């Protein structure tokens with residue numbers, strides 16, 4: 480449903496925001512594009528939604544080349560932008576009706592869809608109130624309803640929960656997750672919250688400085704780190720601590736550091752043995768063990784790797 484080949488964007492002035500990426504998204508799949516600010520996520524969405532012209536490479540949405548056939552590509556898809564696009568002076572329902580009409584949805588179909596979306600996205604109580612009176616999370620749910628009212632085959636969500644407080648964020652994630660299974664819609668979501676990707680996505684691509692550095696299911700990415708993580712707050716250099724632990728067979732090449740925190744995936748060592756070794760070496764002020772998260776996968780790929788040569 481989405482096919483991206485050697486897609487590249489160099490902005491005027493020379494910033495290479497996207498450096499030749501490849502990925503496919505299957506029909507009905509929820510695909511996450513993860514990466515820190517400036518990684519190239521919005522530029523990628525911009526190219527897929529035909530608002531940013533690719534410098535080279537190709538991208539197809541529902542079979543339509545975004546550069547050669549932008550109109551049908553756009554017709555097949557919908558976008559939820561980071562910025563609000565609904566009209567605050569109108570009611571939610573009026574916003575949805577206008578959008579449906581713009582997209583050529585006939586009136587009866589439009590009414591049925593609006594009622595259904597209001598129910599699915601928990602907007603039924605609010606939909607007849609002016610949008611100006613909505614909370615941030617309520618408005619974001621209306622933005623999603625707006626994107627869905629045209630019945631898109633592909634939905635693009637650009638950082639859907641950014642700037643929301645944790646409770647509202649959780650509610651919105653529930654609403655997005657609830658869209659799954661209801662339709663055959665394909666979803667591409669960008670985020671820098673890894674828990675969000677883990678919760679929503681069938682597969683994720685981790686993008687760093689315009690390149691895809693990993694692409695798999697969240698479970699497969701996690702399994703690369705083994706069953707348990709040892710986390711240390713080190714007193715001196717993280718590199719020296721990693722070397723000492725490597726010499727004792729505790730750390731492998733997957734260890735990584737963020738500031739004075741050293742993170743070591745434990746593969747062949749029990750946590751008891753690892754903790755005893757760290758204590759023996761006297762290199763840490765705090766020691767803990769936990770299960771790996773996508774944050775670890777991500778930091779390992781984008782942070783300071785402590786490979787043996789380092």
Ligand code: ADP
Pocket residue numbers: 490491492494495496514515516517518519520521522523
């Ligand atoms: P993300 O969405 O992952 O935060 P972006 O795609 O917005 O990343 O940005 C990728 C890079 O491209 C950044 O270095 C950013 O400064 C640069 N960039 C984004 N938009 C433009 C633009 N219109 N002109 C020049 N550079 C841009």
